[in-house]
Amino acid sequence: MTTELKMDVPQPRFLDQTQQGVLGKPIPRVDGALKVTGQATYAAEWQMDDMAHGVFVGAAIPKGHFTIDRDSIAGMDGFLGLYTDNLVRNSARGTLNTNPVQPGDRVDYLGQSIALVVAETFEQARDMAAALKVSYTRDDDAVTDLSEYDDWELKVGIELGDVDAAMDAAHKSVDLEYTTKGHNSGAMELHGSIASWDGDHVTVRSSLQMLGFNRNELADSLGVPPEQVRLLSPYVGGGFGSKLGIGPDSVGAAVAARDLGRPVRVVLTRPQVFDTTIRRTETRQHIRLAANQDGRLTGISHVNWQSNLPGEGHAEPVDAATRFLYAGENRYCAHYMARRNSPATGDVRSPGEAVGMLTLEAAMDELAEALEMDPIDLRIRNIPEVHPGNGKPISSNGMASSLRQGAEAFGWDQRQPTGTRREGEWLIGMGVAAAARANLLMPSSARVTLNPDATAVVETDMTDIGTGTYTILGQIAAETLGLPTESVTVHLGDSNFPTASGSGGSWGATSSGSSVLIAARAIRKTLAERMGCEEEALTLKDGMATGGNKRSALSELIDQPISEEGKIDKGKLTKGTHQAGYGAHFAEVAVNTVTGEVRVRRMLAAMAAGRILNEQTARSQVYGGQIWGIGSALHEGLEFDTRTGHIANHTLGEYYVPVHLDVGDLDVLFIDERDDMANPMQAKGIGELGFCGAAAAVANAIYNACGVRIRDFPATPDRIFPHL
Amino acid sequence: MRVSLTVNDTPRTLDLDPRTSLLDALRDHLHLTGTKKGCDHGQCGACTVLVNGERVNSCLCLAVMHDGDEVTTIEGLGTPENLSPLQAAFVKHDGFQCGYCTPGQIMSSHAMLKEIARGWPSHVTEDLSAKAELTIEELKERMSGNLCRCSAYKGIADAILEAAAEQREAAE
Ligand code: FES
Ligand code: FES
Numbered sequence: 028m029t030t031e032l033k034m035d036v037p038q039p040r041f042l043d044q045t046q047q048g049v050l051g052k053p054i055p056r057v058d059g060a061l062k063v064t065g066q067a068t069y070a071a072e073w074q075m076d077d078m079a080h081g082v083f084v085g086a087a088i089p090k091g092h093f094t095i096d097r098d099s100i101a102g103m104d105g106f107l108g109l110y111t112d113n114l115v116r117n118s119a120r121g122t123l124n125t126n127p128v129q130p131g132d133r134v135d136y137l138g139q140s141i142a143l144v145v146a147e148t149f150e151q152a153r154d155m156a157a158a159l160k161v162s163y164t165r166d167d168d169a170v171t172d173l174s175e176y177d178d179w180e181l182k183v184g185i186e187l188g189d190v191d192a193a194m195d196a197a198h199k200s201v202d203l204e205y206t207t208k209g210h211n212s213g214a215m216e217l218h219g220s221i222a223s224w225d226g227d228h229v230t231v232r233s234s235l236q237m238l239g240f241n242r243n244e245l246a247d248s249l250g251v252p253p254e255q256v257r258l259l260s261p262y263v264g265g266g267f268g269s270k271l272g273i274g275p276d277s278v279g280a281a282v283a284a285r286d287l288g289r290p291v292r293v294v295l296t297r298p299q300v301f302d303t304t305i306r307r308t309e310t311r312q313h314i315r316l317a318a319n320q321d322g323r324l325t326g327i328s329h330v331n332w333q334s335n336l337p338g339e340g341h342a343e344p345v346d347a348a349t350r351f352l353y354a355g356e357n358r359y360c361a362h363y364m365a366r367r368n369s370p371a372t373g374d375v376r377s378p379g380e381a382v383g384m385l386t387l388e389a390a391m392d393e394l395a396e397a398l399e400m401d402p403i404d405l406r407i408r409n410i411p412e413v414h415p416g417n418g419k420p421i422s423s424n425g426m427a428s429s430l431r432q433g434a435e436a437f438g439w440d441q442r443q444p445t446g447t448r449r450e451g452e453w454l455i456g457m458g459v460a461a462a463a464r465a466n467l468l469m470p471s472s473a474r475v476t477l478n479p480d481a482t483a484v485v486e487t488d489m490t491d492i493g494t495g496t497y498t499i500l501g502q503i504a505a506e507t508l509g510l511p512t513e514s515v516t517v518h519l520g521d522s523n524f525p526t527a528s529g530s531g532g533s534w535g536a537t538s539s540g541s542s543v544l545i546a547a548r549a550i551r552k553t554l555a556e557r558m559g560c561e562e563e564a565l566t567l568k569d570g571m572a573t574g575g576n577k578r579s580a581l582s583e584l585i586d587q588p589i590s591e592e593g594k595i596d597k598g599k600l601t602k603g604t605h606q607a608g609y610g611a612h613f614a615e616v617a618v619n620t621v622t623g624e625v626r627v628r629r630m631l632a633a634m635a636a637g638r639i640l641n642e643q644t645a646r647s648q649v650y651g652g653q654i655w656g657i658g659s660a661l662h663e664g665l666e667f668d669t670r671t672g673h674i675a676n677h678t679l680g681e682y683y684v685p686v687h688l689d690v691g692d693l694d695v696l697f698i699d700e701r702d703d704m705a706n707p708m709q710a711k712g713i714g715e716l717g718f719c720g721a722a723a724a725v726a727n728a729i730y731n732a733c734g735v736r737i738r739d740f741p742a743t744p745d746r747i748f749p750h751l
Numbered sequence: 752m753r754v755s756l757t758v759n760d761t762p763r764t765l766d767l768d769p770r771t772s773l774l775d776a777l778r779d780h781l782h783l784t785g786t787k788k789g790c791d792h793g794q795c796g797a798c799t800v801l802v803n804g805e806r807v808n809s810c811l812c813l814a815v816m817h818d819g820d821e822v823t824t825i826e827g828l829g830t831p832e833n834l835s836p837l838q839a840a841f842v843k844h845d846g847f848q849c850g851y852c853t854p855g856q857i858m859s860s861h862a863m864l865k866e867i868a869r870g871w872p873s874h875v876t877e878d879l880s881a882k883a884e885l886t887i888e889e890l891k892e893r894m895s896g897n898l899c900r901c902s903a904y905k906g907i908a909d910a911i912l913e914a915a916a917e918q919r920e921a922a923e
Contacts, residue, residue, distance in 0.1 A: 059842035060834060062850030063857060065785015065825035072784035149779065150770040213900045215789045215797055215851040264787070264851030265900050297790040493849030493901045647845045647903060654902035679898060680794040687891040690904045 028591055030549040032541070033598035034468060037703035041548070042506060042638065046568040050506040053643035057517070058262070058497045067262045070234040071219030071294045078221065079107050081283050081293040082152040083140040083275060084159050085302060089368040089672045090169035092132050095142050099160035105151035109159075110143040113282045117371035118218075118304040119244045119272025120341040121237070121531050126247035127272065128338050134163070135336055136368045137673035138302030143279040145291055170367040171672035173334060179363035182342070185350055185416050188357030190315060193326025197317035199397040200326075205314065205386040206739045208664030209674075210307035211300075212375050213684050214492075216264020218304060219294035222280035229285070230257045233277045236266040237529025238488040238522045244273040249281055258488075261520035263530075266492040268374040269304045271531045301677030305373030306665055308333040308343045310382050314390040317357070322398050324355035324409050329387065334365040335372045343372065344379035348463045348719065349387050351605055354411035369672040374531070376655060380464055380719035385659065385740060388460035388723030392730065402727070403430050403439065403611075406461050414605035422600075422704035425635020426461055426609035429698050433633030434459070436696050437613040446734040453617040455628070456732025460723035462610035462632065466702070466711040468601050469528035471538035475504055475546035476590040481570035481581045483508055483547075485517040489527035489539040494714055495644030496535065502641060503540050503708070507547035509567025525592055533608070533712025536640060538595055541706040546593030553591075557584045600704045608636040608716040610698070612656065612724035615691075618733040623748025625729055627657050628691040632721065635698035637711035642697070649695045649717030656721020658685045664741050754818050758783070759827030769815050773807075774798045776814035777824060785825035785854045789898070796897035799855040799862075800824050806862035808896075825854035828861065836917055837861055840910035848901035856897045860911045863893045864918065885915050 042050055061067040086093060097109050111132065116139055119127040134141065144159060146152035170176065194200050220233040229249070235241045238258045246253040263270065276293040284291040295303065310331050317326035329349040335341060346360035375381065395402035407427050413420055434440070442457040449455070473487035485504050491497045501515040508515075518524065528538035548562065555562040560575035567573075570581050613631040618624070630653045639645045662683035666675045676682045695717075701709035726737050735750045755764045758781060765780050774791070777783045777800070786809060789797030793811040800809045801823040829835035834842070837857050847853040867889065870882045875892040883889060890908055899907065 055842050056845065058850070059847075060831035060838075062847055062853050063825075063834065063838040063841045064829055064831050065783070065854045066831055067850055068784065069787075069851065072778065074782055148768060149775060150768045154770070215787070215795065215849065215898065215900050217788060217790075263849060265849040267900065294788075297792060297794075493847075495848070643845050644848075647848055647901075647906060650905050651848065651902040654904065678792055678794060679790050680792065684898055684900055685902065685904075686895040686898060687904050687908070688895045690891070690902075693905050 028549065029594055030545050030591065031594040031596060032545050032707060033596045034600045034706060035598035038707040040701060040709060042708060045506050046566050047506045047509050049512050050502050051639050051642060054498060054502060054512055054641055056495060056498045056644065057501055069216055069262050069264050070232045070260065071221060071292055073221055073232050075221060075223060075290040078290040078292055079145050079147060079287060080149040080152045081143045081145040081279055081291050082156040083279065083299055084142040084144060084156045085138040085299065086134040086141045087137065088134055088163045088165045089137045089171055091134050091163050091165040093134055093141050094162050096160040100144065100155040100158050103155050105147035106155060107147065108145045108283055108287055110279065110282050111141060113248060113278060114140055114143065115248055115275050115278050118274040120305065120339065120373040121268065121271030122240050123272050124240045124243045126244060129248065136370055137671045138370065140275045140303050143283055143293065145283045145287065169672065172669035173365050173367060176365050179332065179365055181361060181363050184346055184360040186359050187416065190326040190328040190357045190359045193317040193357040194315055197325060198320045199394065200315065200317040201390055201393045201397060202315045203390050203393065204738060205312040207310045207382040207385065208741065209309040210375050210659060210663050211665060211682055212267035212269035214265030214267055214269055217294050217297060218270065218274045218276050218300055220277040220280040221290055221292045222284040223290035224285050227251065228255045229281050230259065231277050231281055232259045234263050234270055235260045235273065236263065236270045236490055236492055236531050238490065239526035239529055241273050242522045245277055245281065248278045258522040259520060260490050263490050263492040266530060267376040268378065271374055275303050297679060298677040301674050302370050305371050307375035308335065308372040310345055312345065312386045314386055316390055316394045318394060318398060322400050322405050322408050324353050326357035327353065327355045328359040330361050332363045334367045337366045339371050341373050345383035347379035347465060348384050350416050351414050351607065352461060352463050353409040354415050358416060367672060369667060370674060377464065377715040377718045381659060384720045385722040388720050389726045392727040402459050403434055406430060419603060419605045422604045422606040423700055423702045424609055425698045425700050429609060429611040429633035429635050432698060433611040433613055433631055433696060437631045439613065442731065445731050452620050454620055454732040455615065455617050456728045458614050458724045458727025458731055460612045460720040460727060462612050462716055462720040464533060464608050464712065464716040464719045466606040466608055466705055467532050467534040468597050468706060469534045469538045470596045471528035471542040472525035472592060472594045473527065473539060473542040473546055474525050474590060474592045475543060475550060476588050477508055477550050478588045479582050479585050481510060482514045483510055485515065485543055486524040487519060487527045487539055487542065488522050488524045489519050489535065490530045491519055492530045494530060494535060494648065495641055496539065498644055499536055499540060499640040500543050503543045504547050507544055508550060510570060533715045537706050537708060537710050537712055540640060540708055541595035542593040544707055545595060546591045549591035549593060550589050553589055554584055595706060604704050606705055608711040608713060610634040610716055612721045614724040614728040616725060616728040616732055618729055618747065620751055623744035623751065625661055625742060627725060630691065631694045631696065632717055633696040633698055634713060634716055635700045636713040636716055637700050637702040637705060638709045639697050640710055645713050646695045648714045650693050652715065652717020653693050653721050654685050654690055655718045656725060657689055659741065660722035660725035661741050752815050754815050756817060757821045759823060767814050769813065771814045772810050773812035773814045773817055774809040777809065783824050783826050787851055787854055789852065796859055797852050797855040799858040799897065801858060801862055806859050825858060828857065837914045840914040844906040844910040845903065846906035846910040847903045852897060852899045856899065856907055859894060859897045864915055
């Protein structure tokens, strides 16, 4: 049976009544022992008989057409095949749900995977890919440099009142321009797939975040019905957006395996991950803030310029948080899109807020200074009563408590006037920023089975990309069914299981978790009937049921497994309310007065994200976000070769993700909260909230330390020391 | 080419294409996929194994250059039922999320602790003639060749410090 819940009405706090006491607890990851011993098997690691190996060849021109010379490699040892048909230009953007662009013999950017070489061994295929002769006809109108670009497509997101007039009338205002460089997800596991066909059915082991969407994307790319595609992704070595949609690897492997009649493995090289999956766009941003004498915002404008390949539907929602974070009656948000011949842009962790809150919250710091107000007071004063753009009620907003409790825990009152705290050749400063990330719900299904021996099994095609899904879904089922967590087994990452939301947009835990809760509650209903009581009156703990003046072991209540499917879906509340996770980020940095080098000494994140499902895995997610904040504030940036549009630093040696030594002390404070409008667990997403605003806290701390305002990110030393 | 290696105390003989990296020999030929490939360029540390007791990036080694060598991989450290102290500490302190960099982090920290015990200095060692101590700064410096994009660095550091403290206690 399937039980479906649409989020039409606020949900009772069922999980505050249950007795097992495992939900929210910092239980170590259930997949931990496998991961620390190297026994968790990732996509490209499956052993298949007779497996062939494919390596992609990248285009050497930014725009035009190509012809390959098959004979140039066909005689080489181990050659099996060379494929150009059906290949996808770049990874699908998140939730695309159909095939990405398949350009045939057309090249749209340098590095595009134009041919797949397949050989008996990886070493042979790699050499053949290097040896393949390709001839090109190169178009001379490639867009590889945006400095002279004049064909911007404007899209206005919101226009309310008159920001220009608000700026003119303002007591104080700021009018600021920023730039941010592009980012790469940089998941540690290279994108890879193994495809094998059985008749007209294909099984693809791949590193993916959202199997429900991915199955349709792959089926459409191959021209087969989705029922003939099975995806397996039980372990995923990080995603951060890059694996939301299928990539060139899964399509290439399936195309070659179909032709060769044997399994084919394709793993992208690290440069190919940078070139052919997705990147976050670079941005130029213009922010204007107008405030009256009381420090209340009267006008907010956030305009940005970004880029993508022709024919791609993604736009970075740079102003996502600007639309709802602060009150103010005059508002304008818009973006300008350029079409360029560079790798596709898409969702990288915290799409929008990652770069949009960096600038908005840096601008708020400047406004606070102009108003001579404490930046925390300014923010609290401008928390809106309702969504300031559309008037919808806000489901819950923990920003004020996050700012206050965070300030207390961090020691904000120790902050000194700008440029005055010195330790040797270092200047020390503190910064604060708000955190916010829209809370989303996606349709999600799961099956829960309770066995007579008081064990349970959870099955869903949900993925665990490091987020802790195995652990928290087990905790939710255990809590609801009154079982120790060891008695619950969770199976994920198989598209034959009920279709989940997938991991993305911070909706994974709440959407898939709710479906598990709904299925487990349906099982409780049956148990309650057998106990002769209402479900609400039933207590389950450690495999014992109590209710209706009876007490009974589960093994006595059922003699065969009970299986139920649960489904959560959006409802009236999802559309009718504004929902977001909120919080506050604090940072203390040291700036070297000689070199301009910035060291992050410590950070604190105060997070209001509803019910916390596992304190340890949630905390780790936030640490991850804080560190991504350090990376985007200080180090990370894609560099384009303006002659060809290609990413010049497409390796982990040249694109600087934070390392151990970049990270100071981290602390996380969870603000107690329940959001009854969000879902039946009262939880909100946290995977991205920990990143949203974190970089701004670092930037604002740099200013407090040394008086240099960073408006071009990342804040590398060359952008600091000339101004010291 | 024939190559003889002792892997996790077991002698293994392989017939390999000379272009095969030690990493691919382990993963594809010996099916020891616990050692990970994050870049194949010596830039991430996911492929860290011990060769004759010292940590190396196995993606930068050709397997044929290691004829006769002893290789230790994550599979040689412990099993899910019998975790090594470092492995157990990584689980306890949530020193990973996706787990992909984790075998490399563990192998690297395993060797790093020995390097400190031998008194090897690092870039951040204040006094090169004194015996190096396991401070948090030393740990971070010495582990900075192992990237973790999930950014589990805090848990990793806590795990290493705890395992090292246990090691010291056991030795005393
Ligand atoms: S795979 Fe060897 S260092 Fe990255
Ligand atoms: S745990 Fe995912 S990269 Fe380290």
